Amino acid sequence: MALAFDEYGRPFFILKEQESKTRLRGLDAQKSNITAGRAVARILRSSLGPKGMDKMLQSPDGDITITNDGATILEQMDVDNQIAKLMVDLSRSQDYEIGDGTTGVVVMAGALLEQAGNLLDRGIHPIRIAEGYEVASRMAVENLEKIAHKFEFGEADVEPLIQTCMTTLSSKIVNRCKRSLAEIAVKAVLAVADLERKDVNLDLIKVEGKVGGKLEDTELIYGIVVDKDMSHPQMPKQIEDAKIAILTCPFEPPKPKTKHKVDIDTVEKFETLRKQEQQYFDDMVKKCKDVGATLVICQWGFDDEANHLLMHRNLPAVRWVGGVELELIAIATGGRIVPRFQELTPEKLGLAGLVREKAFGTTKDRMLYIEHCANSRAVTIFIRGGNKMMIEETKRSIHDALCVARNLVRNNSIVYGGGSAEIACSLAVEAGADRYPGVEQYAIRAFAEALDSIPMALAENSGLQPIETLSAVKHQQVKENNPCCGIDCSDIGTNDMREQNVFETLIGKQQQILLATQVVKMILKIDDVITPSEF
């Protein structure tokens, strides 16, 4: 108990208000943590793989999300338990680092926890288990490198990349048109990729969605799409070879920051002020015109008069463009963002081959397309879909596909999917276990068992007999010495994942195993949980 004695032998409390706190210690703490972690993993387990099921999530505001993306489910689940929050973080960090395999990593961690629970029952110290897991995860990662293949693609030959993206997309609700979406993702990544440095800046890919149309209408635009229209309904809807002035100052008379008052006490002053005001508008428009701009994009609004003057001088303009979009436009067109009219010079103008306004459907929705920009490295994926839910889910799926393509550009090693890599690792770890002296051997073996749980879940979700299928595939791997045998989820008729073209990136898989092991180790090391009972 948290009761101690001071030097005079009087008792005192170490923990404040002890009665109102609940406290779990030792084995109980570990057990309870393991149960919580497994509960989270169990929720995600049925979403794994191409035949995984979706979850319907109702947010606190009553909005509905249907998804089978692990990170999204956990993010929106609004968990309360501390250990469960750790699992959510785990999935999130896989999302940040790799962007794919967010479900797999949680299922893996859940399986490791489950095995750890059994070992604890047999009286093995949690630290020894953690050590064993650490050794085993290293073995697994090494083995992954051994079975990894180099993945060849060039700028001309993007087919392999598309195949990989299709694997990712096939588990999503958008798999109806996975081919076209995969092509879009690959093209987008290649457009912004720096193949020399093997670097891809995903910030240059903007994913924009608009309700309406069909999923098939989703397109890749080499340029920027802004959800705005021309400030005056009668401005030209299409501008070729546009020179764009990007402004962050409003088309209004200046408002000095210092407080001041302009007093009007005579009729003359009234007149001059009026003239002055007209002069301002005229000057502003003239300055833009003088530097040769053919399109003005402004972060702020215009006065009605300024608007008409712009229209009158044949200078199309767009108003109320958000800061982020403004920056993207600046990057894409090679222009500079200009905060004052005085600083406007011809060099600061952005260039775009074609700017056009496009109307959608029967409604008044219009979007502005800025294409053929000077710097073609910014692209936009423009998603159409029947409803908002569909678009959100498509955005998430596209994000996953983009990440996969990016990882391949960065590091082109792959392992085969469908649980084949896990089975191969499981075999390797199992074999390695016997060579290891000490109690850790048991933990290493348990790790191998845990690895099996991923192909097992895949088989289960695909409606196959899990144990039967897994043992058959394992046997095949050993017999043929072929690490590419996996679970045939889509009923194609072969177990060889090379033929099915199902693969994942090596770093993604390695990261999955390492992250899962890390979190499990952390959970195992907790031996005391103190919770204030009420806030």
Next chain:
Amino acid sequence: MAVDRILKDEASEEKGDRARMATFVGALAIVDLIKTTLGPKGMDKILQSTGRGHNVTVTNDGATIMKSLHIDNPAAKVLIVVLNLKPDISKTQDDEVGDGTTSVVVLAGELLREAEKLVAMKIHPMTIISGYRMATECAHNALLKKVVDNKLDSDKFRSDLMNIAMTTLSSKILSQDKEHFANMAVDAVMRLKGSTNLEAIQIIKKPGGSLRDSFLDEGFILDKKIGVGQPKRIENAKILVSNTAMDTDKVKIYGARVRVDSMAKVAEIEGAEKEKMREKVKKIIGHGINCFVNRQLIYNFPEELFADAGVLAIEHADFDGIERLALVTGGEIASTFDNPESVKLGECKLIEEIMIGEDRLIHFSGVALGQACTIVLRGASEHVLDEAERSLHDALCVLSQTVNDSRVVHGGGWPEMVMAKDVDDLARKTPGKKSHAIEAFSRALQAIPTIIADNAGLDSAELISKLRAEHQKEDSTAGIDVITGAVSRLESLSCHVGDMAALGISESFKVKQAVLYSAIEAAEGLLRVDEIIRCAPRRREDRM
């Protein structure tokens, strides 16, 4: 070891079969609610709002009903989201599907109902989905084979459009005068010449008179009055459309204010202001116009000046009105008036004040742009007018889509039977569990004509079996003839299976296709769900 709570208090979680049950029950509840409105003999619903005044709407428009429901069940919500019918989004959003909202919900519901049975037979939902997908493709192809395209023959095309409009309207409140309204709708859409921009068609509702008194006007009607003392009728009008302040025209320089020390000075400045306004008006009149339309208010003083110059001044036309007027008259929306030579003026043959019911409106006829037109709806009450507008909107949507994609299919349950027949054939050829799902798909398709017949008070079982027999023949055009069926009920039942080609009941292929795809999308989305997690509702801050 007790499992700790993973989720927050008040959050709930439903898993596996329970979750599936919740989705099925929720979705089916919506379907059962809405299915009695399907078809030409569908019934109406009264919707009472919870807001102040408890407004009442009477409608049988599926979209409107679904929009007005307060739903807690997440699955039911999904159905509504799939149709894009969130209450806060304006009704133009259902343009894409336009007419077939009820059909989508009913078909999606029937697909789920069939799926429920299959799940009970221990068939994995994923297998059902892949079966449904195969069936959808097959059904789509079956329909594609039978479409009629009369784009090249303008007479036939028009009659197609008429048929579609009449079919759409026959289930609505306008069914009594459907020919009249169908004519109006077709005329309006034909004027658009292929564009789908329904904005050019303005609908004005005026209570009074009967529905039959509604008319299509080829000009543009602005719901405003002409100022006092200004001409009531202008021929060959030159119109300046503008957006400018016609009250005081404030100085916009920040911090400017008037500070004077005597009354005389105030008067002087007031005089200067007046002078300024007078000059502005002079400039405007200097454009050589005889009609001036402003978006903002026109104060008495400038109005008087306009009246003196014999210029018709219309104030406070809303933004839509201004843009539309600029569009139809070909003018430009002006805000400065210094260069009269370069401002484009709008033109029209005749401006006059007309009376509709008790209201006076301004009518611009002979406008430059022939696309625009106005439909004036008359009717006994606001409810009738609202419902009429919804019906007409549906018809206009369908027609404008059909103008672009002129493929047409027969109506009255014909397309469903055609699809069902081919899907049935596919089921027989497909080995494996999927064939159950494909068969189920065909049953779901046949549910639609069944409901249409049921709603009309006909013997659905008898009719459907007859219909199916008819459809075994090549190129059958048989469908359910509800309208004459209701009249000649005493005659032999076979007359209900009518020849759809002869009866001229048609539907747009595009709508049917959208119905098919939206329904399968909704059903698939719901079938894939195996867990529902509901977060704790956000607490409202008590502001008591």
